[in-house]
Amino acid sequence: METVKDMLSAWMRAGFESALAGTDADVSRVAVVPSAQPQFGDYQCNDALALGKALKQPPRALAQKALDACAPNESLERMEIAGPGFVNLTLKSDWLARQAQAMGADERLGLPDVGRGRTVILDYSSPNVAKPMHIGHIRSTVIGHALNRIHASLGYRVVADNHLGDWGTQFGILLAGYRRFLDAAALERHPVEELERVYVKSYELTRTDESWLAHCRQELVKLQAGDPESRAQWNRFIELSLGEFNRIYKRLGVTFDLFRGESHYNDSLKDTVALLEAKGLVRESEGALVAFLEEEKLPPCIVRKSDGAFNYATTDIATALARFEEFDPVRIVYVTDERQQLHFRQIFSIVHRLTGRGDTLEHVWFGLMRLPEGTFSTRQGNVIRLDALLDEAERRALDMVRQSSPGMPEAQQRAVARAVGIGAVKYADLSQNPQTTVTFSWDKALALDGNSGPYLQYAYARIASVLDKYAEQFPGQDWRGVPIAFNEPVERALGLALCRFPEAAARAAELFRPSVLADYLYDLAQTYSSFYQNVPFLKAEPGVRESRIGICALVAKTLRKGLAMLGIETPDRI
RNA sequence: GCCCCAGUAGCUCAGUUGGAUAGAGCAUCGGAUUUCUAAUCCGACGGUCGGAGGUUCGAGUCCUUCCUGGGGCGCCA
Numbered sequence A: 001m002e003t004v005k006d007m008l009s010a011w012m013r014a015g016f017e018s019a020l021a022g023t024d025a026d027v028s029r030v031a032v033v034p035s036a037q038p039q040f041g042d043y044q045c046n047d048a049l050a051l052g053k054a055l056k057q058p059p060r061a062l063a064q065k066a067l068d069a070c071a072p073n074e075s076l077e078r079m080e081i082a083g084p085g086f087v088n089l090t091l092k093s094d095w096l097a098r099q100a101q102a103m104g105a106d107e108r109l110g111l112p113d114v115g116r117g118r119t120v121i122l123d124y125s126s127p128n129v130a131k132p133m134h135i136g137h138i139r140s141t142v143i144g145h146a147l148n149r150i151h152a153s154l155g156y157r158v159v160a161d162n163h164l165g166d167w168g169t170q171f172g173i174l175l176a177g178y179r180r181f182l183d184a185a186a187l188e189r190h191p192v193e194e195l196e197r198v199y200v201k202s203y204e205l206t207r208t209d210e211s212w213l214a215h216c217r218q219e220l221v222k223l224q225a226g227d228p229e230s231r232a233q234w235n236r237f238i239e240l241s242l243g244e245f246n247r248i249y250k251r252l253g254v255t256f257d258l259f260r261g262e263s264h265y266n267d268s269l270k271d272t273v274a275l276l277e278a279k280g281l282v283r284e285s286e287g288a289l290v291a292f293l294e295e296e297k298l299p300p301c302i303v304r305k306s307d308g309a310f311n312y313a314t315t316d317i318a319t320a321l322a323r324f325e326e327f328d329p330v331r332i333v334y335v336t337d338e339r340q341q342l343h344f345r346q347i348f349s350i351v352h353r354l355t356g357r358g359d360t361l362e363h364v365w366f367g368l369m370r371l372p373e374g375t376f377s378t379r380q381g382n383v384i385r386l387d388a389l390l391d392e393a394e395r396r397a398l399d400m401v402r403q404s405s406p407g408m409p410e411a412q413q414r415a416v417a418r419a420v421g422i423g424a425v426k427y428a429d430l431s432q433n434p435q436t437t438v439t440f441s442w443d444k445a446l447a448l449d450g451n452s453g454p455y456l457q458y459a460y461a462r463i464a465s466v467l468d469k470y471a472e473q474f475p476g477q478d479w480r481g482v483p484i485a486f487n488e489p490v491e492r493a494l495g496l497a498l499c500r501f502p503e504a505a506a507r508a509a510e511l512f513r514p515s516v517l518a519d520y521l522y523d524l525a526q527t528y529s530s531f532y533q534n535v536p537f538l539k540a541e542p543g544v545r546e547s548r549i550g551i552c553a554l555v556a557k558t559l560r561k562g563l564a565m566l567g568i569e570t571p572d573r574i
Numbered sequence B: 001g002c003c004c005c006a007g008u009a010g011c012u013c014a015g016u017u018g019g020a021u022a023g024a025g026c027a028u029c030g031g032a033u034u035u036c037u038a039a040u041c042c043g044a045c046g047g048u049c050g051g052a053g054g055u056u057c058g059a060g061u062c063c064u065u066c067c068u069g070g071g072g073c074g075c076c077a
Helices: A003-020 A047-057 A057-068 A091-107 A135-151 A170-183 A184-189 A191-208 A210-225 A228-252 A262-278 A312-327 A337-357 A385-402 A410-430 A452-474 A487-500 A500-513 A514-534 A544-563
Strands: A043-045 A076-082 A088-090 A119-123 A157-161 A282-284 A288-293 A298-304 A331-335 A360-365
Touching: A003 A047, A003 A057, A003 A088, A003 A157, A043 A544, A047 A057, A047 A088, A057 A076, A057 A360, A076 A487, A091 A487, A091 A544, A119 A135, A135 A157, A135 A331, A135 A360, A135 A385, A135 A410, A135 A500, A135 A514, A135 A544, A157 A191, A170 A210, A170 A228, A170 A514, A184 A191, A191 A210, A191 A228, A191 A385, A191 A487, A210 A228, A228 A385, A228 A410, A262 A282, A262 A288, A262 A298, A262 A312, A262 A337, A282 A385, A288 A337, A298 A312, A298 A337, A312 A337, A312 A544, A337 A360, A385 A410, A410 A452, A410 A514, A452 A514, A452 A544, A487 A500, A500 A514, A500 A544, A514 A544
Parallel strands: A119 A157, A119 A331, A331 A360
Antiparallel strands: A043 A088, A076 A088, A282 A288, A288 A298
16 A cells, blocks of 8 residues: 555645756655644645745745645645745645545555565674673664564565674683583573673783783684584574573563574685785785775775684675575665774775675664663673563563453463563564663663553553454444444544554655664554543444444454564454 | 763653654642543643754754763674
8 A cells, every 4th residue: 555645645746746847956756754743734745845945936835836746645635835935834634634544454554565575684782602681682682573564564584683692702712611610500591690600700811911911812712623522502592592592582572583603704714805906906905905995985904814813894795695695685684883983984884895885784773771870780790681671671561461451361461561561671672773872770661651661552452342342332332334434533643643653654765773663653652542541432323323433353463463563462352 | 171962840751854832741739430440531730952152934853062861993703
């Protein structure tokens, strides 16, 4: 289905195009946007102002000419020119009702199929092997998965790849420490925790003991040379870590299509560097092989260290090339924290020089999460484990459910608490533009009221309950046969909000910002709550009743689909 | 020192890429439940959009400069 915004934009653009035929004005950017305020109608077009300036014509007259040139449009109630030259458009309420109904009947809920035949690769979560996942990992994981569901809903073929940190110098330290410090019983109980303890202990020793440091380097060389015993142990580290990661992913409902760690590209690093050399993109400097990026005004980027070993830059370049080769994606999206901005800019430049496809690469970054008392670090011991965060979220939600639904069976209370607790944590990260530093607080991450996941889930559950009550109170009757109508102002506002769902979803995908969709859903839920509180439906007169139940059902469908696109569940009861 | 990012109500954040009177949540205060789930709704309070210049019909948004905070800057990832 075409979105209302696209329909009106195309219509408006055509008007400007024929009104301005013969001039060299660029009308390709003409579009409508949702009105700033309800009194200005439903959508507005501001382009007469800019075009008037470019053509040295009075904007109001230009807007009038464009409107005169527009084809008749059956969706519109009013078209007005206001202020310095805004075009305000008001939709017919009955057209809006038909549009909403059509959206509800559409199996895609009106979402445009913009991704058909296109592949997007999403690189998210990507934790390091042998380290527990902590709250710093949640943003990449949750935002990445939401982008996954959003793109898939718009018809894209999504390849979600967990680019595990399973290679690098830390494994020398870990292998050496494993042989000397391992507590086998502890490994049995909490494998990843024990691996981390061993790593930290070994790392500390490298700082005071030269010979230990040399030993660690040797272990790394052995691993990289393919020593069977080292490889076997390394494989075990990965296996143990994946076991633990997968438990958390399952809890979060987060999925991947591939788990290709950095090591997956080891064999192609040599060829990648050879290619860079052949293309003359690198030269030797102080013993290392370096790409100089003066044209892009970026600092140099090392692709082979002076000891001959490759580094993460090499791996990331090789990874991008391999992904182009295998999947031919329209986009490769990396979801990481802000510290990697420069790194990816360098990588993107180099890949662009190699392939000319640099604009395919997209870095979606988010601000670091920190604690009120400062940054967290393993050494300070103030790391909050992801497990612990989720436990606390579910505990708080369970308190709430027990209070509000004491009659609910225990098992169901727990299931609801799980969905609500996890939903609250996810929504806290998804509902805001991620590009700000976040100070973690339990109360904020686990908020259950206001602009929160549970608010949206609550709105959904109330509708599910209403639909059941309708079936109970009016057996044999069906609201589905009665067309919906928007009579009350709040109903019309709800209708307008419903019709904007596809626009919000498309925009969220375009900007790689789930928060755009979250904002939309919150607005929809708010409008619905106002409707719910102020307009009777089960007690409304027959006919009106059915129309309103139909509106409720449509809101429920939209909330359910929208929340699913954010990776948030919608229990029928809360 | 250089580069990147951020600064909007007491707090946490929106602000559709330059448009009309800058909006939500939390907190505070006042109301609403014989009625569809009060995790709700209705209302009030709250702003020099970090400061100063500039660009133009029009700036929270663009340019310059300064202040504050965060991050980064060739052999960690």
